[in-house]
Amino acid sequence: MAAPADPAVEPGRSGHAALATAAASRPRLHPELLARAAIDIADVDGLAAVSMRRLATTVGVGTMTLYYHVRDKDELLDLMWDEFMGEHLLAEVPADWRTALTAIAQRTRESYQRHPWALHVVARPARGPNKMRHIEQYLTVVSMITDDLDEQLRILHSVSDLVVGCTLRELGVRAFPPPTGNPADSGDPWAEVLQPMPDFGELVRAEDLPRLRNLWTSGCLRRPTRFEQALGWLLDGIGAAHPEAVQLGAGKGGGEGRAVATTTGTVPKKGA
Amino acid sequence: MAAPADPAVEPGRSGHAALATAAASRPRLHPELLARAAIDIADVDGLAAVSMRRLATTVGVGTMTLYYHVRDKDELLDLMWDEFMGEHLLAEVPADWRTALTAIAQRTRESYQRHPWALHVVARPARGPNKMRHIEQYLTVVSMITDDLDEQLRILHSVSDLVVGCTLRELGVRAFPPPTGNPADSGDPWAEVLQPMPDFGELVRAEDLPRLRNLWTSGCLRRPTRFEQALGWLLDGIGAAHPEAVQLGAGKGGGEGRAVATTTGTVPKKGA
DNA sequence: CTCGTCGTCGTACGGCGTACGACGACGAGT
DNA sequence: ACTCGTCGTCGTACGCCGTACGACGACGAG
Structure with missing residues (x-):
């Protein structure tokens, strides 16, 4: 391009009074x-x-x-990814583990919603500081459930995997909307959970897929998913496996849980 | 290229005796x-x-x-994807829902293992007959749990999302191995679940990430995940939410469940 | 005044997806 | 026998892409 977009970025006069401020030296x-x-x-x-x-x-x-x-474009993608991971970070981690895990999950989903392109980068496991902070936040929560480090990691992964898998699917359907009717304008951004084919009708008739046909004739395929329910099942299973876990709001949709500072808190008493 | 790879595919003599067999006419x-x-x-x-x-x-x-x-390369990718989805299909669906869901999950993971490139296509929700058959198999299983079609779909998605999310993460780590030590040659193809950075040590020290540092010094990050456990938690939660579900092998690691034919079986008695 | 380094950038190469139009083979109509 | 439309094939060319290579000005240190 002929003229630089930003005058502050103009080529000629770059690092002149730069070393005045320490931070501007780079x-x-x-x-x-x-x-x-x-x-x-x-x-x-x-x-x-x-x-x-x-x-x-x-x-x-x-x-x-x-x-x-x-170095190359791959490194640029890694940088984009870690910047993206920065948006997964919670300002405060709730004190109740169920509430906290739900909050992290929700926050993650919102990040993907803001940056749908992340869909296509998710395969590359970029290593970056923001990803590590994200994991640290997860760890502060799962350490409320058990002191076993291996178990902590397994819980972390199971929750994270469910979140990513679900978000991926829902976002994919949004990114490639079905030929008839755009789910994106239905209000709920996570609507339209299963994708009918262009010639869904014929295929489902020709192929002996009775249950899918049944689902198709009912309106189920056009109703939005409820991610919280899936997460709820998983957390139920985790909770049942760890009855010793501290549960602040013991009730069903119980207390919100008071927030605790992000990265503070003591390391669990015992290593593996 | 100079010469065609396959003589049966030679350009000059194509559709000559083609219409001899009906199937060869295309x-x-x-x-x-x-x-x-x-x-x-x-x-x-x-x-x-x-x-x-x-x-x-x-x-x-x-x-x-x-x-x-x-039409274009995108359509080719869609075709590749549906061919890939064909490998998710089970020859027989076990009669017990827990066993069956586990079997489908395992099969899916094996498909990804065979075709790691699918990682990079997973974002695109291609519509194809094999995908529909795969969903039909899922449906035959979740219909054992409840008759509510919406609930069936939610269960289906929660399981599928967990499987895809977990497989994605594990495979991504394999595809982009950490600089030190290749997990692929450790026997277990799903080993090495969390990716350390090149300068993991310094970052974790500089950044106040006590739990992550703790995890790092312990050997946890290098131990393989156990996907079955995550799936088990989810299924526990689903089972708890549906006590009416038929459970053939009621015990913990109970019966294997006899196999039933794939796409046969009656449609659930009532629509939504 | 010289020199090395930092940051910048023009050019060029090979590869990609694909628009466009040409071309031979062949079955049907006359 | 001749024409014509269609099917399947393919060569060429265009505009992108990532990036290797080397040149070039600015500037601080000797």
Whole structure:
């Protein structure tokens, strides 16, 4: 592009009075800035629109300049991913483990809703500080259930897996809406849980799929899922396996649980 | 390419004695054949290696010929996906619902293990006959638990979501192994469940992540997950919510359950 | 005044998906 | 026998993509 988008990013006059402030001393094109710019592109035009050329023009530099700050595009994706993981973080972790796990799950789902492109990056297990903080938040919660570190990890994974799996499916249906009727404008962002085919009717008749046909003729396929119920079942099972777990709001939809500070708290008394 | 790979696929002599057999009458390059060829490529060299040019040469035609049988590459991916979904199908569905759901889950995980590239396609909810058959198998099982169609669907999704989420995570770690030590050669294909960063040690020290650090110093992160346990918790929760569900092998690790035919069986007596 | 380093960037290469139009083979109509 | 439409095939070309390579100006240190 001819003119840089942001005057503060203008090529000629870059690091002049930079060392006045200590924080401004680092190169004006730090990786986080690139990741954020790339995320902005992906949010608007989808992940496929994130190309090195386009990112370069939007931050106002030549294409190859990016490669001074980032090894390759894969590293850029990793940076985007960890920036995305930052939005999974809760300001405060509720004190009741059920409430807390539900809150983390909800927060995760909201992040995906804000950044649907994350769907296509989820396969790559990027390692980054925000992901580690996210895990730490999970750990503060699951440590309320048991002191067994292995068991903590298993619980963590089971909850996280359910959240990601469910969000993935629901978001996928949104991203590729069925030919007839767009579920996105039905109010509930998680509506339309199972995808009918274009020629669903014929196939279901030709193929001897009685139960699916039955489901199709009923309206079930068009009703929204209730993720909280699935999570509830899982938490029920976990709770039943750990009757010793502290349960603040013992009732069904009980207390909200008072919030505790995020990363404080003592390490469990015993290692494995 | 100079010479076609397969002589039976040679360009010049195509549809000559074709109409001798009725089944051979369809164009020698049917979509399923293309999907299978593409899957073979992806299995060996990864999804990124599946290009229209390469697929064309491997099936022995010019690149643009593919576009006569397939609208675009997206449609090819959809075909690959449904072919992949075909491997999720069970020959027989066990008669006990817990056993059956576990069997479907296991089968799904094995499919992903055989075709790791599916990781990168999972976001796209392709509609295809095999996917419908897979859902039908799920439905035959969840209809043992309740007659409420909505509830059946919710149970189906919760199990499926957990399976996909867990498999995704485990497979992702395998696909992008950590810099130190490859988990793939540890025997258990699902080992190494959480990914340490290259500079895990410094980060965990600098960042005030006590529980994660604790987990790191213990060996937990290097032990394999036990997916069955997560699924067990979920099924416990579902079972508790549906005490009326028929439970053949009532004991803990009870009966294996006799197999019933796949798609037969009556439709549940009442619609929603 | 020189030199090394930092940050920037133009050019070029190979690969991708695919739009477009041409071309041979062949079955049906006349 | 000749024409014509269709089916299946494919060569060429266009505009993207990621990125290897090397040049180039600015600037602090010697």
